[in-house]
Amino acid sequence: MNRIESAFANKPIFMPYFPLGYPDLETSIDVIKALAKNGADLIEVGLSFSDPLADGPVIQHATQIALEKGITVKKSLEAVKELRKRGVDIPLILMGYYNPMLAYGLEKFVRDAAEAGADGFIIPDLPAEESEEFEKVIGDLPLIRMLAPTSSTDRMERIARSAEGFIYLVSVTGITGERKSLAEGLGELIAQVREHTSAPVCVGFGIGTPEQAREVGKMADGVIVGSACVKTIGGSEKPVETAGEFARSFREALR
């Protein structure tokens, strides 16, 4: 069983997102470790990009700061290696936009990511139509498939069928960021996806509170929390401690 499969042994899982290099590289490593030690089952490790067009203001701001502080793809991969060295043993999925990966060199990127100890990739601007080039070089690690409320039935079927690892279901039509309430019809959407795949279905975008996570956790196999995680931890004077509290509160809600 690989790390991702093991992580789904106890569902629903808690899956926070945090970008490497924010508020600085060393703190981000400590934050991710604290999330892992306090209840995160899988972490989406963010790679920064100058033009994150699927992201709302919180993640835009955080990744912009990370870039200003000098984060690069290379430093991000070294940080993943460092996290493994420090005993983080849950799955770490690299989430980033396509261009920095292309600039690094796709084959080299995938090889170095695997060597560093990453478990998979999420690339929001790489839909199924364009993923062949990446899949040719990807080796054993999964490219996590994304589905959206706007995906037609035949797309859902086609994409879900080829899913590896888990499905990342975008809960709202929109960009990342907290919403006051959960998307209507989320239960039906999840049920629709499940018709086409036995892979775990994880829901992200718009989930910001433990209460919302609990609701989603009743329907989905995993709950992804990005902007709320970044905002809470980034706004704290003691980010590492806050990360621990944040993870515990969501872990508790999902029990």
Add this chain to the structure above:
Amino acid sequence: MTLLPTKFGPYGGQFVPETLMPALIELEEAFVSAKADVQFQNEFNKLMASFVGRPTPLTYAKRLSEKLGGAQIYLKREDLAHTGAHKINNALGQALLVKRMGKQRIVAETGAGQHGVASATAAALLGLECVVYMGEVDIARQEPNVFRMKLLGAEVRPVSSGTKTLKDAINEAIRDWVTNVRDTHYLLGSALGPHPYPTIVREFQSVIGTEAREQMLLEVGRLPDTVIACVGGGSNAIGVFSGFVNDEQVELIGVEAGGSGIETGKHAARFGDPSKGRVGVIHGTRTYVLQDEDGQIAETHSVSAGLDYAAVGPEHALMRDNERAFYTSATDTEALDAFQTLCHTEGIIPALESSHAVAEVIKRAPKMRKDEIILVNLSGRGDKDLNTVIKELGGSEK
């Protein structure tokens, strides 16, 4: 799977979040069916004539030709199209598609403001809600166009993220689109972005090349030797080039923004600076992009807001690779000189974007014979640029 090819050789494609894929598919279907629909074509052509004022004239630039002492120069007068630039051709075409798809709201990005004005105009004409995203830097330097958009009933939303120019306005327009995709169309203004945009925009702009070719044959009696156009995203260039692309003897020249000079690093010459201009993916398409070693999109500079963008349309990337078109650049200073020259010799105030094309004419024409012909696409008029020009020239007008 798709109805039309999504790529131009290795360039183009659809690098967008899954949420937007169905909207791109819907748009492609609407475009393909509209293209085959005589009624749609008639409606478009009728508006092009009665509302836009097409065909735009071909003007012989007699005094400029004499001054330069070489090739004879003809201007395709897109500056005389309604709203003052070629942008209206595409804006109206897409707005008709919006009606066809049953959507009620459009979002658009704008750099120089010309596409924003064209979108606001099309929206007013067809009764659509219109939101235009514009970088704060561009709002400051293209103030008259901001007022025009508001007068036309559009909401102008300032963009303060990133470099506060066109690139960031596109990011915000895409974020709005992805949020409101069910009732909103993204009216993209250049031959950029994910498929089918580069193809749609070229088709709606091809009217420039089609008219210009007919006018050359009818009014001058032969085709030009050289066609020159400025290239930001590249919609006016692809529009005029499309009329001559099959005439192998006609040389096609695109002019990028050389800014303060390629060597200064402050420019928007994607093809002109191999140290930063490399193939990458931005705003849904694979093309030449100005970027750093880590794949972060570079800041750009040009005196003209409409050319101040880090990527070039994917079809231009292919035309450059297979040498069907050649690309060069003009600096801010060269463009400002050309701006003044055209004002003085022809009584035409060109847009600063178009002035880059004129700058290339000034370099090239003297080296050509008097029986040779250059056609330059004068993509827009320069009223919007007066503030910038006053500031740049600082009272040192020739």
